[in-house]
Amino acid sequence: MHGRVKVKTTEQQEKERKIERTAKLKAYRQAMSTILSRRDEGHKDATQLKATAQVLQSNPDITTLWNIRKEVLLDIFKSDESASEKDTILAKELELTQSCLMVNPKSYGAWYHRTWSLQQMVNPNWNKELALCDRYLKLDERNFHCWDYRKWVASQAKVSCQNELEFTMEKIGENFSNYSAWHYRSKLLPILYPGHSAQTIQEDKVHSELDLVQNAAFTDPEDSSAWFYHTWLLGKEEERVKIVFCALQSDTLTLSLTKPVQNSQIVLKLNGEAKESVWTGEDDRFNSLWVTQISPPSDGKIEVSVEDQEVTLSLEKDKEESLVKGDGWKSLTNRFVNPPNHKTEEVLKQALENCSQLLELEPDSKWTLYTK
Amino acid sequence: MALGRKDAKIPEDSPTELLLEKHVEFIKKYGEDPDDYEYAMSDFLRMNGLYWGCSAMHLMGHIDKMDKSSVIQFLKDCQVENGGFRPVQGHDPHLLNTLSAVQIAVIFDCLDEIDEEGVVKYVKSLQTEEGSFMGDQWGEVDNRFTFCAVACLSLLGRLSELEVDKAADFVKSCLNFDGGFGSRPGAESHAGLIYTCVGTLAVTGHLHYVDADRLGWWLAERQLDSGGLNGRPEKLPDVCYSWWVLASLKILNRIHWIDKEKLKTFMLACQDNETGGFADRPGNM
Numbered sequence: 001m002h003g004r005v006k007v008k009t010t011e012q013q014e015k016e017r018k019i020e021r022t023a024k025l026k027a028y029r030q031a032m033s034t035i036l037s038r039r040d041e042g043h044k045d046a047t048q049l050k051a052t053a054q055v056l057q058s059n060p061d062i063t064t065l066w067n068i069r070k071e072v073l074l075d076i077f078k079s080d081e082s083a084s085e086k087d088t089i090l091a092k093e094l095e096l097t098q099s100c101l102m103v104n105p106k107s108y109g110a111w112y113h114r115t116w117s118l119q120q121m122v123n124p125n126w127n128k129e130l131a132l133c134d135r136y137l138k139l140d141e142r143n144f145h146c147w148d149y150r151k152w153v154a155s156q157a158k159v160s161c162q163n164e165l166e167f168t169m170e171k172i173g174e175n176f177s178n179y180s181a182w183h184y185r186s187k188l189l190p191i192l193y194p195g196h197s198a199q200t201i202q203e204d205k206v207h208s209e210l211d212l213v214q215n216a217a218f219t220d221p222e223d224s225s226a227w228f229y230h231t232w233l234l235g236k237e238e239e240r241v242k243i244v245f246c247a248l249q250s251d252t253l254t255l256s257l258t259k260p261v262q263n264s265q266i267v268l269k270l271n272g273e274a275k276e277s278v279w280t281g282e283d284d285r286f287n288s289l290w291v292t293q294i295s296p297p298s299d300g301k302i303e304v305s306v307e308d309q310e311v312t313l314s315l316e317k318d319k320e321e322s323l324v325k326g327d328g329w330k331s332l333t334n335r336f337v338n339p340p341n342h343k344t345e346e347v348l349k350q351a352l353e354n355c356s357q358l359l360e361l362e363p364d365s366k367w368t369l370y371t372k
Numbered sequence: 373m374a375l376g377r378k379d380a381k382i383p384e385d386s387p388t389e390l391l392l393e394k395h396v397e398f399i400k401k402y403g404e405d406p407d408d409y410e411y412a413m414s415d416f417l418r419m420n421g422l423y424w425g426c427s428a429m430h431l432m433g434h435i436d437k438m439d440k441s442s443v444i445q446f447l448k449d450c451q452v453e454n455g456g457f458r459p460v461q462g463h464d465p466h467l468l469n470t471l472s473a474v475q476i477a478v479i480f481d482c483l484d485e486i487d488e489e490g491v492v493k494y495v496k497s498l499q500t501e502e503g504s505f506m507g508d509q510w511g512e513v514d515n516r517f518t519f520c521a522v523a524c525l526s527l528l529g530r531l532s533e534l535e536v537d538k539a540a541d542f543v544k545s546c547l548n549f550d551g552g553f554g555s556r557p558g559a560e561s562h563a564g565l566i567y568t569c570v571g572t573l574a575v576t577g578h579l580h581y582v583d584a585d586r587l588g589w590w591l592a593e594r595q596l597d598s599g600g601l602n603g604r605p606e607k608l609p610d611v612c613y614s615w616w617v618l619a620s621l622k623i624l625n626r627i628h629w630i631d632k633e634k635l636k637t638f639m640l641a642c643q644d645n646e647t648g649g650f651a652d653r654p655g656n657m
Contacts, residue, residue, distance in 0.1 A: 002610060004657040006644070021409040028413060036462045062416045063508075064463040070510060112512045142607070144560050151558050179605045183560045186549035222377060224593065224605045232549040260580045286580060 031055050039068055044075040053096050060100035060107040069093070070116060077120070086122055093117040098132070105136060111145045115152065126157030141171060147180050161192045176216035179225040185209075186232065197240070206233055207347045214351065217367070218358055227367040234351065234371075243309045243326025248302065250320050253292050255279075258328040260286035261306055268292070271300040379596045380609050380653040386641035394648030396434045399425045418460040419450060423472035426479050435479065444485050447473050454497075455490025456508070466508045467498060471520040474527050483528070492530050495521050503538025504556075514555045518543060519568035522575045531575070540578035543569045551586030563594060563603040567616040574623050588626035591617050599634030600653065610652045611642045 009017065035051050049072055052065040059065075073093070077086055097114040100107060118124045133150040136143060154164055165188045171181040189209065193202040201209070210233050216226035244256040255266065263279035277294060281287030296302065302313040311324045355372040358365065402425065403411055414421065422443065429435045450458045450473065456465030457473040470491060477483045498506045498521065505517040518539055525531045545557045546569060552561025553569035566587070573579050594601040594617050600609025601617045614635060621627040641654040651657055 002612075002652045002656075006651065006655060006657050022407075025407065025409055025412050032462070059413075059416075062463075063466060064416065067464050067508075067510060108512070108514075112510075116510065142604075144554070144562065148554075148556065148559050177606055180560050183548060183550075184558075187558050228550050228590070228605065283577070285577060 028055065028059070035065070035068065039071075044072040048072050056096065056100055056110075058103060060104050060110045063109050066109045066113045069113070073120070084122075086120070087124075090117045090121050101136070105140060105143055106145055108145070111149055115149065118153075118156070124156070126153055126159075129153040130157070130159070137171070141175060141178055142180050144180060147184065151184070161188050164188055165192060172212075172216065176219055177223040177225050179228070182213070182225055182229040186229065209233055210347060210351060214354055217371075218354065221358060221362055221365040221367060224367060227371060230351075230371060234348065241307055241309065242328030243304070243306060243311050244328040245323055245325050246302075246304050246311045246313055247323040248296060248313055248315075248321065251293050251295060253277075253294050253296075253302065253304075255290045255292075255304055255306075256328075257288045257290075257306060260288045262286060263290060265306050266290060267303075267305045268294075269303040269305075270294070271297055272303075377597070378602075378606055378608050380598045380600055380638075382598055382638065382641045382654050386654050387643045387645050388637070388640055390640060391643050391645060391648060392432060394643075394645070395650075396429065396432055396437065396648075398648030399429055400434075400437050415460045416463055419457060419469040419472045419476075420459065422446070423475050426476055430479050440480055440482075443476065443480060444482055447477060447482075447486055451486055451490065453490075455487060455492070455494030457491075464508065465494070467495065467505065467517045467520045467524075468507065470494060471524045474524050478527055488528055488530075491528065492525060492533055495524055496533055499534060499539070503535055503540075503542035505539070515543060515546060515553065515565055515568045515572070516555065519572050522572050526575045536576045537578075540573055540576045540581065543572050544578075544581045547581070550590050551583045552590055561590065561604060563591070563601070563613050563616040563620070566591070567620045570620045570623050579623070582624065584624045584626065588621060588624050588629055591621050591624075592626070592629035595630055595635065599631065599636075599638035601630070601635065608653065609638065611639055611650055612652060614639055 031051060031054065035048065035055070038048060038051075048068060052068050055062065056065050073089065076089065094114060094117055097110045097117070100110040104110070118129065130150070130153055133146055133153065136146040137150070140146070151164075153159075165185065168181040168185045168188070171178050189201045189205060190199050193205040195201050195203070210230070213226050213230045213233065217223075217230055220226075241257055241259040241261055244258060245254075246256070247254045253268075260283075262285055263281070266277075266279055268275045268277050275294070277292045279290040279292045281290045294302075296315060299315050299317055301315060304311055304313075309326060309328075311326045313322050313324050315322060352372065359369065359372065402408075406412065426435065426438055426443070429438055447457070449461055450469070452458060452465050454465065455470075456467070457469040458465050459469045473486065474483075474491060477486050495505075498508070498517070500506060500513065504513045504515075505521045506513055507517045507520075521534065522531060522536070522539060525534055543553065546553045546555075546559065546565075548554060548561045550561050552566050554560050554562060555565050559565070570579075570582060570587075573581055593605070594603070594613060596602060596609050598609055600611065601613040602609045603613050603616070618627060618630065618635075621629060638654075639650070642650045642652070642656075644651060644657075
């Protein structure tokens with residue numbers, strides 16, 4: 001119902017339209033009534049397939065009709081159809097979804113039915129599916145249904161990430177403003193060129209990617225796709241949780257973290273012995289500040305750890321209070337937790353220089369200003 | 373090089389005032405003629421449409437204009453044995469309709485008229501091992517369904533019946549480079565899906581999974597020169613995103629990142645001053 005222009009029509013046109021619509025509605029209701037009552041009577045046959053196909057061609061979003069088709073097909077497959085028969089029958093489903101997608105290339109029902117049909121097939125032709133995706137993406141390079149479908153096909157067909165990366169390059173080459181392609185790259189790069197922790201990318205790859213996206217961004221500074229991607233490449237990585245401090249005040253132990261965690265993630269040891277403890281916080285489940293009551297040994301140590309972070313409080317006789325700072329303490333006082341190394345610093349400086357140059361040409365370029 | 377940026381144009385004679393009475397009439401009239409073409413041909417969306425209509429009427433202070441008893445009867449007629457709701461009689465149940473039905477029941481304060489236990493059982497049965505939700509027995513997984521499930525049970529006060537942490541972790545696995553979320557892991561960020569994911573995380577107490585500044589910025593950038601909002605970069609504005617984007621920003625406490633006056637101008641221009649109701653953009657149906 002989106003994207004329909006309101007057009008003024010004459011009385012005559014209105015009349016004709018009404019007649020046409022009345023006929024269409026009658027046909028639709030008749031078809032649906034027949035299909036649904038035959039279903040209630042238990043018919044799972046070619047007639048149902050023919051009838052549902054007819055309605056779906058102009059109404060591909062009627063989920064129930066796709067469901068009926070699946071029921072009929074599963075019933076047909078119960079009988080001993082040889083492998084080739086099954087695939088021939090399912091090929092017809094692919095044809096149907098294809099013509100439905102011409103009517104509505106964003107029909108969830110049609111895309112899912114296609115997916116389901118391929119899952120049922122004995123020998124699916126994945127290359128054909130990739131070619132189909134190519135065609136649809138040529139029509140609309142931002143059709144996320146098609147991109148998602150392509151990713152699924154690629155995983156089933158065991159297409160290499162490298163291949164997919166090249167595909168995104170093709171798409172970007174055709175049109176720099178292809179957010180969907182940049183997005184796909186953001187998923188492929190950490191797999192192909194993993195960095196030192198989850199979801200990060202090898203440094204030299206980040207640099208070459210920056211080069212690539214800068215070309216795009218500077219070709220059309222008003223297009224946002226490349227700029228968003230650019231910002232991500234320049235930005236910080238997601239940090240793991242760190243301990244800010246751990247403090248003991250008589251029998252109260254306080255733990256402060258850089259991110260909220262669950263109390264089940266906290267490990268407490270008193271003089272090397274693990275201690276079960278009840279930690280409390282403002283929220284029932286996730287807190288960045290947790291407190292517990294303990295009976296501290298008169299001397300020795302208290303070790304607290306969360307994931308791979310650990311701090312040790314050394315206790316001294318007659319000292320009631322004690323505080324130890326963790327790695328997270330620095331993040332409160334430093335703007336950049338991990339200062340860039342020399343190579344990265346050079347790249348960032350160049351990026352800044354490029355932005356400044358572009359601003360001389362296009363001083364109102366919003367994206368350039370943000371990025372700078 | 374200034375290329376034409378995708379955006380809508382606001383015609384000179386566009387409405388500038390809220391035509392509330394016309395909208396009340398539009399919704400009230402909708403469905404009065406069962407043979408109206410648009411109405412009849414969208415019967416497979418009836419339950420969703422009924423929710424949006426009732427919700428709007430309620431916000432406008434005219435819920436009394438809806439026929440409560442026939443709405444309740446409709447809900448009862450659409451709930452099936454497995455607890456799920458159909459969109460309309462004869463069609464199959466689905467999580468999308470189930471949420472709409474529960475939302476309608478809450479608006480009319482008639483939850484006791486539906487089989488709540490049935491709903492809980494149905495929704496629970498659709499959660500997968502990894503924490504995501506299928507829309508129905510046929511297995512399609514999508515974060516629209518994650519939201520439907522948690523919102524539904526949350527409204528019934530039975531959220532604990534689900535594997536809530538798993539659901540939140542599934543949403544987390546859909547986090548993208550831009551701070552947004554898509555329908556499944558690997559899917560591109562989209563304002564509608566962002567609403568469902570941020571909503572899920574809010575309902576389940578996992579909002580800290582979101583980088584609010586980064587996502588807030590991406591959402592704020594949905595606003596175009598016309599004042600309208602689009603659903604993702606380089607797309608045309610559509611008035612429906614006023615809901616998906618603003619609701620998400622509200623949850624993230626960053627609603628002030630949108631230019632309110634410009635958005636208002638755009639939205640008012642989307643009204644149809646003949647029939648009442650809103651089009652997706654000025655000049656459309």
